[in-house]
Amino acid sequence: MVRAGLRLLLGQMLDADPGAVVLDDGPCPHCGRPHDLTASSPAGRRLHFAAVGRGDLIVLAICRFPVGLGLGVPDGPGREAWLRARSPARLAAQRQAVARGRCSPPRDSSVEYVVRFVATAPEYDCVVSVALEVPFRPDNPVFRDPSTD
Numbered sequence: 001m002v003r004a005g006l007r008l009l010l011g012q013m014l015d016a017d018p019g020a021v022v023l024d025d026g027p028c029p030h031c032g033r034p035h036d037l038t039a040s041s042p043a044g045r046r047l048h049f050a051a052v053g054r055g056d057l058i059v060l061a062i063c064r065f066p067v068g069l070g071l072g073v074p075d076g077p078g079r080e081a082w083l084r085a086r087s088p089a090r091l092a093a094q095r096q097a098v099a100r101g102r103c104s105p106p107r108d109s110s111v112e113y114v115v116r117f118v119a120t121a122p123e124y125d126c127v128v129s130v131a132l133e134v135p136f137r138p139d140n141p142v143f144r145d146p147s148t149d
C-alpha cells in the first residue's frame, strides 16, 4: 500500500509509468546500512526518497539530493518528553541522508546537512525530522530558511 503510493508519486515526479520506476531501497552495497534510497525512471532520471511510519501515519520525503527521515517517540506526556524525542529523530534522519559510497557524513565543507522538523498531528504522538545532504553553495535558498528543528 505504502509502496504503491510511493511508486505513484515517484512515477509522476520522474515522468514515468509507476510500474516502470525502479526502486533501490535495499541496503547500501558499500556499508550494508539502509541510506540514500533512490528511484530511477527508464529514461535515466533519478530521485532520492525516504519513508517512515507509525500506526497509520506515513511520512514520505522525495528530493533531488540524498534525503533521510527519522522518527522519535516521546517517552511520556508533555513538552519535555517531546523535546527529548527530537534528538533520535534528527540523528536517524541524518544517518539516512548520507550519499551511498560516502556512507558517513563528510568532514569537509562540500556538503551541508539541512535538518527540518516535520509537523505531525498530535494524535500520532511522534516527532519526525527530515534531513537533506545538499552540495554547499552560499546562495542556495535552502540555507536561508530558518531552522525549525
Ligand SMILES: [Zn+2]
Residues within 6 Å of the ligand: 028, 029, 030, 031, 032, 033, 035, 100, 101, 102, 103
Ligand atoms: Zn553506505
